[in-house]
Amino acid sequence: MATRHLASWVHNLKYSDVPHVVVNSAVSSFYNWAGCAIGGSKHHATVIAHDALKPFFGPPQSSILGHKGKLTIDAQHAALLNGIASHVHDYDDTHLDTIIHPTGPVASALLATAEWKGGYSGQDFLLALITGIEAECKLGLAVWPEHYDVGWHITSTTGSIGAAVAVSKLLGLSEDQTVHAIGLASTQVVGLREMFGSQTKSFHPGRAAQNGLMAAVLAQGGYTSSEIALEAKRGWANVVGVTKSDLGSSLERWLGFGAGAKESLGLHTTTQPGRWETERNSFKPFPCGIVIHPIIDGCVQIHSEFESQSFDLKDIEEVHVTVHPLVLELTGKKKPKDHLESKFSVYHGAAIGLIYGKGTPAQYEDEVVQDPMVISVRDKVNAVAEQSFRADEAKIVVTMKDGKKLEKHVVHAVGSSEVPLTTELLEEKFRDQCEVVLGNSLGATSTALWNVEDVKDMRDLSSIL
Amino acid sequence: MATRHLASWVHNLKYSDVPHVVVNSAVSSFYNWAGCAIGGSKHHATVIAHDALKPFFGPPQSSILGHKGKLTIDAQHAALLNGIASHVHDYDDTHLDTIIHPTGPVASALLATAEWKGGYSGQDFLLALITGIEAECKLGLAVWPEHYDVGWHITSTTGSIGAAVAVSKLLGLSEDQTVHAIGLASTQVVGLREMFGSQTKSFHPGRAAQNGLMAAVLAQGGYTSSEIALEAKRGWANVVGVTKSDLGSSLERWLGFGAGAKESLGLHTTTQPGRWETERNSFKPFPCGIVIHPIIDGCVQIHSEFESQSFDLKDIEEVHVTVHPLVLELTGKKKPKDHLESKFSVYHGAAIGLIYGKGTPAQYEDEVVQDPMVISVRDKVNAVAEQSFRADEAKIVVTMKDGKKLEKHVVHAVGSSEVPLTTELLEEKFRDQCEVVLGNSLGATSTALWNVEDVKDMRDLSSIL
Missing domain, CATH: 3.30.1330.120 (2-methylcitrate dehydratase PrpD)
Known part of the structure; x- marks a missing residue:
């Protein structure tokens, strides 16, 4: 029921269903992510991963961010490398209720896909991004806090699924295909907290982006998976949340297929608006835990x-x-x-x-x-x-x-929900990270990112990045 | 200590340290794996995965088995597709104490690597294969049975690590690099049992092969991970074996860095020979659980x-x-x-x-x-x-x-350790699976596989497959 419900919600969500305040949060999330991915592109970890995996790169489909002169590789590796770069300074975003950094896995997979396929507008992109972030955070809430306490890096364990639904949405998968994409993503559980303090921490959101992208592409091709991957006795929630009791109710509460839970997935009616986790995303003023x-x-x-x-x-x-x-x-x-x-x-x-x-x-x-x-x-x-x-x-x-x-x-740190980062501070952060890489084009890039909602084809935007 | 101990054992093991009966088991394991991978190459699941992922394929480095006329793609995708094919008929091998199917993840990663790089002999290959199988089965024993009971597909959860150490061994990584490869592999935990009965089950050993290959290649490039990935409080064993108590002792028992446990990793001295899990591998007479x-x-x-x-x-x-x-x-x-x-x-x-x-x-x-x-x-x-x-x-x-x-x-089924499959039955199984694909070259291929120990360069062998 949980898997089917999530797939159905993702499949049916329309841009007009999403409150504009949520879209705005998605734009800020994307803006902040792009700054982090550009800023992290020169980091030692990103460079090592690039050089080590170069022999496997496929055809030029998608950009590695932060390179003067376009550097395009296959979408799978672009998703990985941008995902690593976006997290490597520990400077990304935070969904405070779960300490998930939601945009990394989703946007890394999504931008690579949008560039690879072409023809997707900024609104298509944002709608897909929102489905991914919502999926990650709702699933994170369902297994929180025991899942994290045991030792899972919740950003990437939920990130594979978030990336899978986002790519499914962008590519226009059917509800059934989305079910199988969720299954294929849920079985790829990446991220142990023991890796914190090593470069492998930043590998997690990158690999989650790849996991999700691969899951959606396989499901689109007809590869089958469980239809109850999230809620089954030996499915995702029960296995990765094994020390938490009553995960069935918890999934029901946060995904909201029970009787109108207030915290459910955002719905299409005003009488039961649900709760949008994207709106609750925050941005780090400092590059650390x-x-x-x-x-x-x-x-x-x-x-x-x-x-x-x-x-x-x-x-x-x-x-x-x-x-x-x-x-x-x-x-x-x-x-x-x-x-x-x-x-x-x-x-x-x-x-x-x-x-x-x-x-x-x-x-x-x-x-x-x-x-x-x-x-x-x-x-x-x-x-x-x-x-x-x-x-x-x-x-x-x-x-x-x-x-x-x-x-x-x-009393409340800057960047918390009570004292959110202002647009000015977000732009200052973007400048701090990207100045060295972007040089003269910094202003134009920043403006283009803020205007993502009006982009006709996301390929146009990534050619600026 | 567990991670370092395993890496050190892998790094130092020499071909002359391995009893010949263990080498023979490794040859049979590889023979059986190749038959399964060839036999599974035409399965619907393998074909879907091939077609869906084709847009991402990199340069021709490694063969997809079971194709008349060589079909080579990048080593990462070859590892995935051969891994899927080798498991898709549920016809592969079984380490009976853990019900791990050990060869799939390891051989799929290893053959792809050997072809990609070239210059590795059959003995190099078998030695690396043995390190991978031993690592998988020892780690499986350490978390068994709680890990499986909770819902993990133990073949692939241990398979990522087995593939990583095998590729590390083949590529000649240092002990330190092998430590990091183990860390990078351990954080990619693939395989929920809920997927049994869908095509995603066979995805598991394929993805595990890729996880391990990527881990070794990144570690070789200098990417860092935890140095205590297996034994740390929030490391692999404690997280994936969370419902089992005293995992520290269990790792010590099976990896054998305590006081001379009889079941430890095979050692280099005759006074403490250890126990070789490769020798305990068995081969399925029937393609099912x-x-x-x-x-x-x-x-x-x-x-x-x-x-x-x-x-x-x-x-x-x-x-x-x-x-x-x-x-x-x-x-x-x-x-x-x-x-x-x-x-x-x-x-x-x-x-x-x-x-x-x-x-x-x-x-x-x-x-x-x-x-x-x-x-x-x-x-x-x-x-x-x-x-x-x-x-x-x-x-x-x-x-x-x-x-x-x-x-x-x-009393004991055919294929069990008491009634192992004879060489004749293994060859009959190989013929059953490969006749359609190999045609006239079936006999020569079978003979070449049995003689893997004498192969000068594994590229020569894969050109026959």
């Missing part, structure tokens, strides 16, 4: 006071931060040795906020992570968990050698 | 008595079979509607044994499954579970309308 964001936010604010009051970093005696317990579980690396590990260090986050007054990919490069001055501030940071704190809350107290204290209590 | 084999075996024997005593099928009143409980759980489909479902019907297995006196892929074609005569015999079959029976044991009682009874108690 989202739980560190309130600490960086607070430290950036304290940095301004340092500057205005002419304090010297050398005079810091101690930096005491109070955080949600998950912060230490996920990001407790006291002495990160390189850029990948620094993403999982609340201590590094606090230090760069205080020293630089910002947290962009530049503050996570190896040279910064290994800089003695940064290390000296980092070593002064102590972090304590406080059960009553929310995940987007933090308190920072900097004690100077003369006993003076600077304090900051961040 | 292995638990049905004792029933078919018994019914084939009764068929001979029918013939010698001139009984008529129409005079059967009832066929009563007593089986291990797992038989009904896995293969209890009373009214299979097509060839895929018939593989999971103990009733169909009994009927074709009685009617045809054999069980080859021909007895599982749609026309046979839907034949009224077959249906009439199938409908007379009743199956009862008996807790005290082993999985390779069955009792069949055929009652004729005149009250006469024919009985057969199969």
Whole structure:
């Protein structure tokens, strides 16, 4: 029932069914994704994957983003490489209720498909993107939090299915074919949390994009799968959510084929509008695990006071931060040795906020992570968990050698649903990431992305990217 | 420790370390695999996958087996398609302690790699194949049976890792690179048991082959992963074996880095020889779930008595079979509607044994499954579970309308470790599968496969296949 219901919803959804606020969120999600994919295209991990897999590349169908002069390869590998690039700086988007980074797997598969086939408008693209993001987040909600606690990287485990339904929607698969695409995607479960801190973390959304693309293409060709892949006794939800009880009800609640659950998939009637997860997507102001964001936010604010009051970093005696317990579980690396590990260090986050007054990919490069001055501030940071704190809350107290204290209590971090990233900040983030790669064409590219809804053929847009 | 230990074992194993009886099993495993891959190359599922994915094919590097006139595509897709073909008739091999079909994922990845790169001898190939099969089966034993019970298709969940270590071995990766290859493979967990009975089941070993090949190639290029992927708290064993307790000890027992466990990985010294899982591989005499084999075996024997005593099928009143409980759980489909479902019907297995006196892929074609005569015999079959029976044991009682009874108690089915398939039967199976495809060259191909150990360059062998 869950699989069939999801396929039917995806198949039947029309652009006019989607509230405009949801479309706007999808546009921002795509904009943010494109910036991340372009910005991550020069990262070591992306380059290694490109070079290692080059012998297998098929015909030129789809672009690898971030290359001056078009570089096109087969759609499968383009989906993988753009997916890796979009996640490699840990700078992408976040569906806060599940900490899924939803756009990576879906947009990577979808843009590659749109370019390969041609003839799809910006609205076709956005509608498909929305079906994918909704599918990922609803399925994530259904297995949350046990699925994540056990050790699955929820972005990619749901991402394969999100990418599959999105590509199914774009290619115009029938409802039955979409059922089989969901089955083929659900059986490819990629992503262990143990990989956090290594390049394999960014491989996850890339591989999820490929999994979904392959699933949809095979299903379109007539390859068969289970028709109850999501809800069966030994199907997706029960296997990847094995420590959670009553997954049947949970699927029913979030996919909404029970009696009008408020949180169900967005519906076509105004009497039962459902809940759109795309609208709840947020964008990272800092390129690291989202739980560190309130600490960086607070430290950036304290940095301004340092500057205005002419304090010297050398005079810091101690930096005491109070955080949600998950912060230490996920990001407790006291002495990160390189850029990948620094993403999982609340201590590094606090230090760069205080020293630089910002947290962009530049503050996570190896040279910064290994800089003695940064290390000296980092070593002064102590972090304590406080059960009553929310995940987007933090308190920072900097004690100077003369006993003076600077304090900051961040109630909701920038980038949270209460303090969303403004369009200006999104554009600043885009500029930060893409300036080196895009040069003069940065402004035009940014504008073209914001106008995706009006694009006649997505091939035109990707030729700009 | 488990990951490092496995990588070190793989990296250091020499051909001279492997007992010849193990090499012989590897040769039989490869022979049986090649027959299945050739025989499955014309199956609907293989053809659909080929046609659907053709737009993405890269340069000609590796053969798709079973095509007259060489058909070469990129190694990644060749691994996928040969992997699908080798499993699609459910006719491959079985490591009975885990019901893993070990050769499919490993040989599919390995042959594609050997052809792509060139210069690898038959001994290089067999040594790599053995490392892959050992890795799969040892890891399977470590998470068995909870992992399978929950709903994972253990052939492909361990197959990605087996394929990765085999390709790592063949390509000569360092121990460190092999560690990362294991990590990259372990995070790609493919295969839900819910897919049994659909074409997606055969997709699993094919995708596992690709996962492993990609993992090894990325690791060779320098892509990093966890160094404790198998044993970490949120690593492979704990995540995919979450309902099993004490996985650390289990890994230690089967990989054997504890104090000289008898079942450890085969070692280089005669004082601690370990246990070789390759030697325990078995080959299916019938193209269906292995638990049905004792029933078919018994019914084939009764068929001979029918013939010698001139009984008529129409005079059967009832066929009563007593089986291990797992038989009904896995293969209890009373009214299979097509060839895929018939593989999971103990009733169909009994009927074709009685009617045809054999069980080859021909007895599982749609026309046979839907034949009224077959249906009439199938409908007379009743199956009862008996807790005290082993999985390779069955009792069949055929009652004729005149009250006469024919009985057969199969203590160990043909193909079990007690009654292994003879070389003659393996060759007969090869002939059955490959005659249509290979025609006149069948004999030469069969001989070439048996002589794989003497091959100078595996490219020479694949040009014959």
